[in-house]
Amino acid sequence: MYDVIVVGARCAGSPLAMLLARQGHKVLVVDRATFPSDTVSTHYIHQAGLSRLKDWGILDRLVATGVPPMRHLTFSYTDIFLEGFADPIDGITEVYSPRRTVLDEILVDEARKAGAEVLEGFTVTEIVFDDGRAAGVRGRVGDGVEQVFRAPFVVGADGRNSTVATLVGAEIYRSIPAACFVYYSYFSGLDWPFQHRTGFGEQQFGAWPTHDGNHLLAVMRRRDRMREFRADIDGSFQEIFDQIVPELGADLRANGKRQENFRAMSYPDNFYRRSAGPGWALVGDAGYHKDPFTGWGITDALKYTEVLAEKLHEGLSGARPVDEAVAEYVKIRDAESNGTFELTCSIAELSLTPYYDSVFRATSLSPEYTTKFFGLIAGGISGEEFFAPSNLEKLYEEVDFPVDLRITTRP
Structure with missing residues (x-):
């Protein structure tokens, strides 16, 4: 008998198991994968996410794997150009994009070191219920004998296509259609700083260094162009x-060497899913999923996993009813993630609204506000602060922005 069973052992599940085990709770985390193993991902961890790893005593271990630091970021939206970096967050002055084969194995190992039991290769087929409450899981390792594990609380940390969400009937209550598809792979032979470039024609590419001297290169186009793209993937990618950016295109053609097969991401719609019920909760992409454009998946998983761990500990320790505590986690997540969700869904359309065009165009003319922009991206400045009408009015005045183009209120 466990206190909590966590389904999914990647960047939400293993940290949750680790944090609960450190509090003295008996935790089982299961995953149908074995580790190390890969998964579709942007890899990018913002300063706000690295801050969580630092507080948990894991960041130094990740850095020691040789993942290259990034301290200069370049963003462009057609003819709007922004480059720089955010102010330090909790003393963190860089960002990283680790391979998931590396990051997830570290997180699984840290969960084990904390005292959690980790069962790899286990596929959940059923949530066990007692009197309407989740009370365990049923499943098997490979083709082995069916097993049942019991606990008074079950957490689904098993991604956007969550089995747990399906089995508990967790409905989606907010949804915004996905606009684009993504293709990415890993290339050697490039010496580029971080690039996030959106061009005319509603298309985008991103590039950032990762392990083994490689860069992750990703491209996005609108979904209605997927058939055309697939007809010549290599040519369309190039x-x-x-x-x-023609000069980067020339460098890629001359020096870039693809190291692995292309991976496609045709994401489901952006959504919030009901993430708490009698004896169960959802965390990470299982409960709240958005387009990869802003690279906030891992960081949000780490942030809100910590919130869920705190609330579960309150309930498991008897300080308050566990369902009440976990319901508060959902309220916190929804309130704090709303700005990131809305910004991501809007700019992932690959064409800026007049509001965002005005704000980002003016921002590019102000070194101080450019730093704030990167603070917004990094998680150090809230959207409420960055987009506050009074602050935008000051920005427009500072850069002498045309009066007829000034927009201070989001439509």
Whole structure:
């Protein structure tokens, strides 16, 4: 008998198991994968996410794997150009994009070191209920004998296509259609700083260094162009770099060498899913999923996993009813993530609204506000502060922005 069973052992599940085990709770975390193993991901961890790893005593271990630091970021939206970096967050002055084969194995190992039991290769087929409450899981390792594990609380940390969400009937209550598809792979032979470039024609590419001297290169286009893209994946991939930043396209053609197969991401719609019920909760992409454009998946998983761990501990320790405590986690997550969700869904359309065009165009003319922009991206400045009408009015005045283009209130 466990206190909590966590389904999914990647960047939400293992940290949750680790934090609860450190509090003295008996935790089982299961995953149908074995580790190390890969998964589709942007890899990017913002300063706010690295701050959580630092507080948990894990960041130094990640850095020691040789993942290259990034301290200069370049963003462009057609003819709007922004480059720089955020002010330090909790003393963190860089960001990283580790391979998931590396990051997830570290997180699984830290969960074990904390005292959690980790069962790899286990596929959940059923949530066990007692009197309407989740009370355990049923499943098997491979083709082995069916097993049942019991606990008074079950958490689904098993991604956007969550089995747990399906089995408990967790409905989606907010949804915004996904706009684009993504293709990415890993390339050697490049010496580029971080690039996040959106060009005319509603297309985008991103590039950032990761392990083993490689860069992750990713491209995005609108979904209605997927068939055209697939007709010549290599050519279409190269074309996007050529059209957005020709000099980088030329360097990619001359020096870039693809090291692995292309991976496609055709994401489901952006959503919030009911994430708490009698004896169960959802965390990470299982409960709240958004487009990869802003790279906030891992960071949000780490942030709100910590919130859920705190609330579960309150309930498991008897300080308050566990369902009441976990319901508060959902309220906190929804309130704090709303700005990131809305910004991501809007700019992932690959064409800026007049509001965002005005704000980002003015921002590019102000070194001080550019730093604030990167603070917004990094998680050090809230959207409420960055987009506050009074602050935008000051920005427009500072850069002498055309009066007829000033927009201070989001539509």
